[in-house]
Amino acid sequence: NAGVTQTPKFRVLKTGQSMTLLCAQDMNHEYMYWYRQDPGMGLRLIHYSVGEGTTAKGEVPDGYNVSRLKKQNFLLGLESAAPSQTSVYFCASSYSVSPEQFFGPGTRLTVL
Amino acid sequence: GQQLNQSPQSMFIQEGEDVSMNCTSSSIFNTWLWYKQEPGEGPVLLIALYKAGELTSNGRLTAQFGITRKDSFLNISASIPSDVGIYFCAGPGEYNFNKFYFGSGTKLNVKP
Numbered sequence: 001n002a003g004v005t006q007t008p009k010f011r012v013l014k015t016g017q018s019m020t021l022l023c024a025q026d027m028n029h030e031y032m033y034w035y036r037q038d039p040g041m042g043l044r045l046i047h048y049s050v051g052e053g054t055t056a057k058g059e060v061p062d063g064y065n066v067s068r069l070k071k072q073n074f075l076l077g078l079e080s081a082a083p084s085q086t087s088v089y090f091c092a093s094s095y096s097v098s099p100e101q102f103f104g105p106g107t108r109l110t111v112l
Numbered sequence: 113g114q115q116l117n118q119s120p121q122s123m124f125i126q127e128g129e130d131v132s133m134n135c136t137s138s139s140i141f142n143t144w145l146w147y148k149q150e151p152g153e154g155p156v157l158l159i160a161l162y163k164a165g166e167l168t169s170n171g172r173l174t175a176q177f178g179i180t181r182k183d184s185f186l187n188i189s190a191s192i193p194s195d196v197g198i199y200f201c202a203g204p205g206e207y208n209f210n211k212f213y214f215g216s217g218t219k220l221n222v223k224p
Contacts, residue, residue, distance in 0.1 A: 004154075031210065033212070035214075040216065041216050041217075042116070042118075042200055042202075042213075042214030042215050042216045042217055043155070043200070043202075043214040044214070045211060045212055045213075048210055048211070050210060056210070058211060059211070059213075090154050090155075092154075099143045099145065099160065099203075099204050099209070099212075100145065100157050100160055101145075101157070101212070102157070103154030103155050103156070104154050105152075105153055105154050106152075106153070106154055
């Protein structure tokens with residue numbers, strides 16, 4: 001099993017550009033999450049999904065959109081990137097009956 | 113959102129020493145999770161606690177769920193160089209099981 005994978009690993013964007021980060025999991029988990037991690041801070045929840053076709057806002061959702069068209073994939077979109085969105089983005093997944101989340105390796109995004 | 117305060121922020125210790133760190137919250141948590149993150153990787157779950165007063169071990173690691181449900185503690189005994197990393201406490205929100213909050217982390221450095 002690959003677990004949770006994230007694509008791409010690194011990306012540099014200019015202000016105003018758009019992009020999509022892909023998260024895939026092969027553990028048949030119902031729940032998936034997107035977090036951002038900034039220096040000296042813990043992870044903050046952006047959006048999450050409790051099942052295919054459903055999404056919900058987390059702690060810091062502004063400037064991001066998500067979609068969960070397939071159970072194994074969770075996409076995070078930035079429509080118009082801003083320098084404040086420079087961060088490391090982590091995807092995670094879990095079974096619905098467990099709070100234990102499994103994390104991907106992260107995507108380092110820089111917005112110039 | 114719910115705040116989790118971790119202390120200390122960083123520690124420099126000698127190999128073989130024991131380590132203690134803690135996490136406090138302004139509100140009640142029903143589950144406490146402890147994660148370790150190594151450079152360039154996503155967090156990995158170490159220990160999960162589900163009941164006030166619970167004491168759980170995972171090898172040299174021991175974690176406790178505080179009686180007040182507003183704190184948790186992690187101890188590492190006889191530290192080794194591979195213990196280096198950032199340790200995060202985390203837990204689901206009191207009113208929304210799907211919204212997870214993370215502490216800002218304790219960075220551990222171990223001198224051989």
